[in-house]
Amino acid sequence: MSASPHWLQEQRVENGGDDISADRAVPTPDDTAVVPGTTGFVPGGDVRILIFGAGVIGRIYATRLLSAGHDVSILSRGAALDEIRTQGIRLVRGGVEDLRGFPRVVEAAAEAGRTDLVFVAVRLDQVDAALRSLGALDADAVASLINLPLGTDRLLKTIGADRFVPAFPGVAGRLDDQGTVHYVQVVQQPTIVGPGRASDTVVSALKSAGFPVAMPKDMDAWLATHAIFISAFESALAAVSGDSHALASDSHAVRGLVLAVREGFTALRSRGVSITPAALRIIFQTMPAQFATHYWSRQLDGELGRLALAPHTIASRHSELPVLQRDVRSLLGGAVPPRLERLFTDSR
Ligand SMILES: NC(=O)C1=CN([C@@H]2O[C@H](COP(=O)(O)OP(=O)(O)OC[C@H]3O[C@@H](n4cnc5c(N)ncnc54)[C@H](OP(=O)(O)O)[C@@H]3O)[C@@H](O)[C@H]2O)C=CC1
Ligand SMILES: CC(C)(CO)C(=O)C(=O)O
Incomplete structure (x- = not known):
């Protein structure tokens, strides 16, 4: 792609x-x-x-x-x-x-x-x-x-x-x-x-x-979708000390990340929350995992990964990130899908 x-x-x-x-x-x-x-x-x-x-x-x-x-x-x-x-x-x-x-x-x-x-x-x-x-x-x-x-x-x-x-x-x-x-x-x-x-x-x-x-149209749905997405990405980046290039180069890890967000979105939808914006829904839920993996490897290695996601992860991993993970857990009624849960655990 x-x-x-x-x-x-x-x-x-x-x-x-x-x-x-x-x-x-x-x-x-x-x-x-x-x-x-x-x-x-x-x-x-x-x-x-x-x-x-x-x-x-x-x-x-x-x-x-x-x-x-x-x-x-x-x-x-x-x-x-x-x-x-x-x-x-x-x-x-x-x-x-x-x-x-x-x-x-x-x-x-x-x-x-x-x-x-x-x-x-x-x-x-x-x-x-x-x-x-x-x-x-x-x-x-x-x-x-x-x-x-x-x-x-x-x-x-x-x-x-x-x-x-x-x-x-x-x-x-x-x-x-x-x-x-x-x-x-x-x-x-x-x-x-x-x-x-x-x-x-x-x-x-x-x-x-x-x-x-x-x-x-639905700000709370936007915030809930973002929380699943960003808690997964920040957790994966925290596990490699914010090295977005290292994460981007590990296609197995990026695929696991894509599947973790996909499962998180599915769990959110089953609780009646629509995945917003549509583009995130398409990238994670419609696009074949192989393409989404390629897309996110490039994003992680580009400006978004190096200048946005990685620095934010490094600054927040001991402060906001644990609370974000806790709130995502309650958002999903305590039932965090296994891949997402593993990312949370490995981030510590
Ligand atoms: N940084 C980023 O790249 C991005 C951040 N966001 C989101 O934006 C939000 C803000 O993040 P960010 O700016 O990075 O966080 P920071 O930790 O950089 O900034 C928060 C600031 O608020 C101050 N503060 C907190 N409570 C009080 C208070 N009661 N009185 C006075 N000052 C207070 C803190 O002071 P002190 O340091 O003394 O605690 C700190 O200076 C977060 O939810 C984050 O997820 C979203 C996208 C990107
Ligand atoms: C800007 C972006 C996508 C990544 O830093 C973000 O929204 C966040 O960190 O919460």
């Missing part, structure tokens, strides 16, 4: 270069409406934004939104507080400096004052602790950028249905010792935005900063 299928066929629409506005979201044949991103930054944004969490994802979204002209504060703590205050945030993309920005740095959300929009960018294992602050945020809209296998209910209840919007990052990267973020915009995965009264605000802010956006 020479052409690599994209997870989301609609990405091609964006590559067509048209700037289609949020209210002209392109309907797709099945489960996702897509809002292609702008091809560059739109200057003059004026939304007051708070980024809650100054890790990899928080820093990328903060700096991009700042450079689109928005009024951005970032909630930080520990050593990162002073580091960002004094050096700002430096983003490197494709090996060259992409952006440097100095958002306002706050230690408590209240210091940011009233905001139009908050993006919460903490890990799954940090959500319980963060929830204590999230209900009290003085903001019109609050979007999560978090891996949430069990769905968005907890956040929805704490934050309130009138202002909560579930979302998921369309970028990935790593933070180096100097505080620089090396990142990629994942071509296969635009920033995902779920339904909510404030979704339009979230989509327009993201588009203004050049992020392609897609809106699945």
Whole structure:
């Protein structure tokens, strides 16, 4: 198979270069409406934004939104507080400096004052602790950028249905010792935005900063599908200490990974959850395992494996990954299919 299928066929629409506005979201044949991103930054944004969490994802979204002209504060703590205050945030993309920005740095959300929009960018294992602050945020809209296998209910209840919007990052990267973020915009995965009264605000802010956006019809199904997929890939990568080239070169291991995700998707479907986006369903469940193995070997050896999946695995394997595995286990009612279970066990 020479052409690599994209997870989301609609990405091609964006590559067509048209700037289609949020209210002209392109309907797709099945489960996702897509809002292609702008091809560059739109200057003059004026939304007051708070980024809650100054890790990899928080820093990328903060700096991009700042450079689109928005009024951005970032909630930080520990050593990162002073580091960002004094050096700002430096983003490197494709090996060259992409952006440097100095958002306002706050230690408590209240210091940011009233905001139009908050993006919460903490890990799954940090959500319980963060929830204590999230209900009290003085903001019109609050979007999560978090891996949430069990769905968005907890956040929805704490934050309130009138202002909560579930979302998921369309970028990935790593933070180096100097505080620089090396990142990629994942071509296969635009920033995902779920339904909510404030979704339009979230989509327009993201588009203004050049992020392609897609809106699945069922966000919880999207998050559940992603959790199966990413918990399998991160587990397999953790077992080889994040060496995506070594994993890509082992076709037996990649085939086992493909079959583990396939079985995980089947188990999810048997619990009434549809596999979303369609492209993942096709790659793992329709495509013969031999082709899917070839496809994933190439992806693991390419930008997605080296610059997104591997660095994220290395950073999260002792923090978010165990909680992700635990939540995938509950998502599947305690009955994790054997190949997926083996990946989880071997990752430790
Ligand atoms: N990194 C990546 O490439 C990708 C990540 N994601 C997802 O995005 C989400 C965020 O991940 P990522 O940015 O990598 O995680 P990081 O660990 O890099 O960042 C989380 C940040 O939030 C801070 N934080 C957590 N709780 C609080 C709190 N109560 N008050 C103040 N600060 C807080 C942490 O501070 P401290 O360090 O002090 O704990 C840390 O700086 C995860 O669910 C992840 O799966 C999705 C795609 C790619
Ligand atoms: C961006 C990607 C696909 C891989 O890093 C991801 O979604 C994740 O790590 O959760």
